[in-house]
Amino acid sequence: MDATFDFAISFAGSERDYARAIAAIAEKNGLKVFLDELFEAELWGQNLVETLADVYENRARYCLIIVSENYCQRIYTNVERRAALERAIRTKAEYILPIVLDDSWIQGLPKSTAYLDLRRKSVISICEALFKKIRGTAPKKLRIPKGIHIARLPLASLSADELTRYLIELCSQSSRSGVVAFGCIVYDETTAEIRKLFKDEDYWDALDTASGPSFEVFAIKDETKYGQDVSTTIELFTAASMNRAQSRGYYFSRLLNEYFQEEKTTLAYPSVLIFLVEDGNVTHCRLIPLARATLEEMFLRLQELFIEIAESIEQWRTKGGPSSSLWESMKDRLLNKKYTVYIERAPRNAQDAVKSLASFIEPAP
Numbered sequence: 551m552d553a554t555f556d557f558a559i560s561f562a563g564s565e566r567d568y569a570r571a572i573a574a575i576a577e578k579n580g581l582k583v584f585l586d587e588l589f590e591a592e593l594w595g596q597n598l599v600e601t602l603a604d605v606y607e608n609r610a611r612y613c614l615i616i617v618s619e620n621y622c623q624r625i626y627t628n629v630e631r632r633a634a635l636e637r638a639i640r641t642k643a644e645y646i647l648p649i650v651l652d653d654s655w656i657q658g659l660p661k662s663t664a665y666l667d668l669r670r671k672s673v674i675s676i677c678e679a680l681f682k683k684i685r686g687t688a689p690k691k692l693r694i695p696k697g698i699h700i701a702r703l704p705l706a707s708l709s710a711d712e713l714t715r716y717l718i719e720l721c722s723q724s725s726r727s728g729v730v731a732f733g734c735i736v737y738d739e740t741t742a743e744i745r746k747l748f749k750d751e752d753y754w755d756a757l758d759t760a761s762g763p764s765f766e767v768f769a770i771k772d773e774t775k776y777g778q779d780v781s782t783t784i785e786l787f788t789a790a791s792m793n794r795a796q797s798r799g800y801y802f803s804r805l806l807n808e809y810f811q812e813e814k815t816t817l818a819y820p821s822v823l824i825f826l827v828e829d830g831n832v833t834h835c836r837l838i839p840l841a842r843a844t845l846e847e848m849f850l851r852l853q854e855l856f857i858e859i860a861e862s863i864e865q866w867r868t869k870g871g872p873s874s875s876l877w878e879s880m881k882d883r884l885l886n887k888k889y890t891v892y893i894e895r896a897p898r899n900a901q902d903a904v905k906s907l908a909s910f911i912e913p914a915p
Contacts, residue, residue, distance in 0.1 A: 556684050557647070558584035558610035560630040562620035565651065567763065568673065569616060571698055575677045578695045581684060584610060599629055606633035611684065613637070617665070618651040631656060647683065649676060670712060674723055694728075696870070713768060714908045720766065721900035724827045729873045731863055732766040734911075735852065736805060736821040738774055743845045744820055753849055760853045762860030764867070770910040772817060773804040805910055810894050820848065822855060824880075827900045828873040835896035835903075836877075838889050858883050 556576070561569045573585040584605055586593065593601060606613055606629075613634040621627050635658045638645040648656060648665035655661060666676055674692065681688040708716060717732065724730040737744040747753045748769060761767045778799045803817035818839035826834040840851050862880040869875075884891055897903040 554582070555584040555605075555610040556581040557612040557614050557680070558606055558630075559614050559616070560606060560621075560627060560634065561616035562618055562624050562627055564620045565616045565618055568649075568651075568668065571673045572614070572677060572680070574695045574698045575673070575692060576680065578693045579677075579681065579689055581681070598626065602626065602629055603633040606630045607637045612647050613645055614647045614649065614680070615656060616649050616651060616668075617654055617656055619654045622654050622657065631658070635659065647680070670708065670716070672716065672719055672723070675719065694723075710908065710911045713911055714904060717766075717904045718901050721827045721830060721904060724900065725829050728828070728870075729833075729876055730827040731764060731825065731859075731876075732768075732827075733761075733822055733824045733856075733859070734768050734770045734907075736770055736772050736817065736823060737819050738772045740774075741819045741842070743843075743848055746845055747849055757849070757852055757856060760856040760860065762856075762864065764863045765856070765860050767856065768911065770805070770823075770907065772819070772910065774801055774816065775804050775807070776801055777814070809906060809910070810896070818842070820852070822852070823894070824859065825896065825900075825903065826873045826877060830900050831898055832896045832900050832903045833873040834877045835894040837892040837894050838884070839892075854887075855884075855889065858887060 559569045559573060569585060570587075573583045573588065576583050586602075613630075615621070615631070615634065634646050635656075638659075646656070646659060646663070648659065648663060649668055650665050651668050666679060668676070671679075677692060678688040681692075720730055720732065735744070739745075757767065776799060800814045801816050802814050803812075806812040806815045806817055818841065821837055821839040824834070824836045824838070825832055838855065840848070840855070842848075843851065859880060862883050863876065866876040866879050881891065897906055
C-alpha cells in the first residue's frame, strides 16, 4: 500500500457501523480514507502489526480514533493507538482526532485534547467537522451514499433539550440522505410498568436493538386531564340533574389535545407514535395503541412492534423510493400483525413538529 490518506480510522469492532458510515460519506465527497475492510486484498498475507503501525504513523494526514471502553481493551487498536501517538509526539502537531462514545480515554493522549462526542453529535455533524478540519470548509451539501446506514446516537444519554436538538438535526438529514424515521413510546405517570421498563437498562438496550439502525426511538410523557363542558342553562339540582351534570365531565389526553388538537380523546398507554420525514417535512405520523399488560408482556409487544418497523425500513432501503412507498410497506406489515393504526396530523414542518413535541420529551434513563 503506497497510498497516502486524508485520514485513517482506528476503532474497535463494536463501533464498525460508525466507522463505515464516516468512511463512506467521506469517500463519497472526495476524501481518501483508510478503513481496514476497504483494503482487505492488500492486507491479505501481510504482517498486520507492522503494516497497521506504518499506516497509522506515516501514511495519513490525520488519525480519527473512535474512543470507547472496547477500544481501550483490543490488541490491534493498541497497535494503532501507539503508532498514532508516536506520530503526534514526533511531529508535535495535531494529528489525533478523538471521537468519544463513552467516558473512556486514550492512554497517553493529554486529556486536554479537544474531542467530538457521538453522544451529542450525529455522524453527519462529525463528517462536516472532519471536512472543515481537512479541507478548511465543508461542502454545502454532503452527498450520502445510497444504502448507507447512519449509525445511531445513544439517545438515553441525552437530556430533553439535547434530544430535541438532535432530532431537529436528524430531520434536516432527510434532505440529504432520504427518508428519516423516528418514533416515541407514549406513557403516563400512572403506567408504573413502563416506568420500571425505562429504568432497566437491559430492557431499553434490547428495545434499542430491536428498532434497528434506521429507526430512532425515545419516550414521551403524556398526562390524562379532566375537563367539563360548560352549561349555559340553570336547573334545579335534583339527584337526576346532578347525574346529568356529572355526565358532562370527560377525560382527555394532553398530548392529543395540545399537539394534535384532538378534543375529549383519551389514549391507551403505552402507545407508539411513528414519524416519517422527507425533505424536512413530516409526511406520515401514525399512532399505534397497545394494551396494558405485565412488564414482560409489554416489553415483548414493544419489541415485536419495533422489529416489524425496523425490518420494513430495511426492506424498503433495498428498493428505495419516497416515504409513501415506505409507509405502504410498513402499514401492510403492521395490519397483518393485527395492530391498530390511527392517522395523526402533526405539524408539517419537521422542525416545528419536534419543537412542539419538546415539552413531552423525556429520554429513558
